[in-house]
Amino acid sequence: MISYDPFWETLKIKGITGYALINKHKISNGTLYRIRKGAPLSTVTIDALCEALGCKVEDIMKHVPSK
Numbered sequence: 001m002i003s004y005d006p007f008w009e010t011l012k013i014k015g016i017t018g019y020a021l022i023n024k025h026k027i028s029n030g031t032l033y034r035i036r037k038g039a040p041l042s043t044v045t046i047d048a049l050c051e052a053l054g055c056k057v058e059d060i061m062k063h064v065p066s067k
Contacts, residue, residue: 003064004035007049010059025052 011017021027031045041049041061049060 001064001066002038002040002061004038004061006058006062007035007060010053010055014053014055016053021052027052 011021018032021032022029025048027048031041031049033039034041046057046060049055050057053059
């Protein structure tokens, strides 16, 4: 399973709000909704998030093994 917990931590560390991602970096509200719900994201979206946040993929998501 993919967890987006690192994404929220990265936002906090960098001091970037969801509002700034939507308005300044042109990340869609739908993308933030998908992250909140743990829904899959495309690699294009993950790349856009990395560019906007100036971070690595592992700063956005991590794999959590199924039990």
